[in-house]
Each structure stands twice: as C-alpha cells, then as structure tokens.
C-alpha cells in the first residue's frame with residue numbers, strides 16, 4: 001500500500017465519518033489537565049455502529065486513533081494529536097445488574113459505578129469512588145486504590161477492535177493485568193465491563209464511600225491535574241522519592257509539583273503541556289540523580305515526540 005500523507009488520511013477518514021466528525025477540534029476540555037492542542041479529527045462515539053464506521057475510516061485511511069474516556073490520565077501535547085480522537089459518549093454509560101454481576105458501560109464514571117453498586121446493596125467496588133476516570137479507562141489502566149483494583153473484580157470486558165471491525169469478549173486472564181497495566185492496544189476499545197460483586201450492607205458501603213471521599217479531599221490536591229504522574233517503582237513510593245529529592249512544590253512556568261502530594265503535577269488555568277512535561281523530566285532527573293531510580297510516567301503522553 002502506498003503510504004498516504006497525513007492530510008489525505010484525515011480527509012479520507014472525514015469523508016467516511018461524515019458531518020458528525022469535526023476537523024481540527026480542541027480536545028483539552030475532555031481531559032482533567034485541560035491543556036493541549038487540537039485533534040486533526042474528532043468524533044464522539046455512542047454505539048457499536050459508530051465504532052464500525054471508525055473501523056471503516058481507519059482501514060481506508062490508516063489514520064492513527066486515540067480513545068478518550070474521562071481524560072483523567074492523559075496529557076495532550078500543545079501541538080495536539082495528529083489523528084482521529086474518539087470520545088466515549090453517553091451511549092456507553094449503561095449500568096445493569098444480573099445476579100452477582102454488574103455490567104457497566106465504558107463511559108460510566110468510576111465514582112458512579114461505586115455509588116450505584118452500593119445503592120444496590122453490593123460491596124467491593126467502593127474504592128472506585130476515588131477515581132475520576134471512566135470504566136473503560138479504568139480497565140485499560142487497571143486503575144486502583146484503597147487496597148483494590150479493577151483486576152480484582154473484572155470478569156470480562158467487551159472490546160471493539162477498530163482494526164478487525166468486530167466486538168469480542170476478553171476475560172480477566174486475557175487482559176494480562178499488572179500494576180496500572182493491561183495488554184489492551186490503542187485500537188482495542190472497551191465498550192462494557194462485567195464485574196463480580198458480593199451482596200453487602202448499604203449503610204456500611206455508604207460509610208466507606210464517605211471515608212474514601214474525605215481521604216481524597218484531605219490528601220490530594222484539586223485543580224488541573226491527572227492524578228499520579230509516575231507509577232510507584234517496586235517497593236517504593238514515587239511521591240516519597242520526589243519529596244526526598246527536594247522537588248515538592250517545585251515550579252516550572254505554568255506547572256507546579258503539588259505541595260499536598262508530590263506525585264501530582266498541577267497546571268495553572270492557562271498553562272501548557274510543555275511546562276508539565278518539562279517539569280516531569282526535571283523531577284524524574286532529580287530522583288534518578290539522587291536514588292538511581294528511573295521514574296516511569298503513569299500519565300499517557302499524547303502527541304509528544306516519542307510518546308507512541
């Protein structure tokens with residue numbers, strides 16, 4: 001196949017996706033950092049039919065694709081994303097119960113999953129109230145906290161493969177989960193996820209949810225951030241290492257290492273991704289210099305050089 005140039009890939013994809021797809025569209029607003037540039041092409045997807053159309057568009061154009069959930073673990077470069085960004089829309093926000101299983105749509109917010117599960121007298125998913133992401137992003141990242149994680153409860157995920165053009169189920173063991181990792185590739189879109197839960201006491205569940213929310217408010221900063229920027233190295237805490245390396249509160253132009261939690265980097269309202277990425281590099285270098293430990297970004301860097 002003759003390689004197409006980027007502009008023609010975008011126009012081929014646009015011609016297949018039609019009017020609902022937007023050219024040169026700002027995607028910063030779909031992320032918790034709220035900074036960064038435009039996607040060459042943008043589409044909100046709400047049905048499997050929409051995903052089939054995306055499959056058709058990428059097959060014909062070879063355009064790169066980015067799936068956005070709640071954008072709470074993503075930093076978009078100031079230069080934007082040279083490809084098709086798809087946002088998981090409300091059409092994928094279902095919540096269904098069958099016996100001891102909850103089937104949740106990919107765009108359902110994790111805190112909603114936690115609260116609805118407790119409201120239906122189930123226990124086990126309370127921890128998810130502290131994670132401002134979506135179910136789909138949670139599966140991709142094996143999100144977790146407060147002693148649990150997605151992989152402890154997930155039975156299987158329905159995944160639409162944008163390269164193959166069809167939907168299949170991946171079981172927990174097929175997803176090769178480890179700490180903040182699944183084996184899902186960028187063309188594999190989680191549409192629904194099924195969790196096994198146990199019957200529990202509603203009042204106790206609500207109490208636990210309140211405790212978690214309180215803990216988060218006390219220990220983590222608000223504002224524009226994407227949670228932990230680095231994963232914890234084995235047997236270490238990235239936040240502690242950053243603090244001990246003297247970087248807590250460090251500022252670089254519009255970005256600052258949080259005074260409240262050193263593994264959070266915050267952006268000021270009109271900040272830039274470049275400043276956040278530069279501060280990540282400074283912090284990482286300081287930790288490496290002092291402890292000979294290379295910090296690995298947890299936040300997904302989109303559209304940066306070498307970020308694939």
Ligand SMILES: Cc1cc2nc3c(=O)[nH]c(=O)nc-3n(C[C@H](O)[C@H](O)[C@H](O)COP(=O)(O)OP(=O)(O)OC[C@H]3O[C@@H](n4cnc5c(N)ncnc54)[C@H](O)[C@@H]3O)c2cc1C
Nearest residue numbers: 069070071072073133134136137138143144145190226227
């Ligand atoms: C204040 C704050 C606190 C946080 N605390 C925690 C925490 O305690 N524990 C934790 O694990 N994380 C935490 N995070 C990070 C983040 O919330 C999680 O990583 C979350 O799972 C990301 O979900 P998302 O929908 O926002 O994903 P996005 O940021 O939209 O995307 C993240 C990755 O998942 C992919 N993706 C998104 N949706 C899908 C889908 N449907 N199918 C396939 N791939 C998809 C994206 O392409 C990208 O690669 C925190 C973030 C913030 C802002």
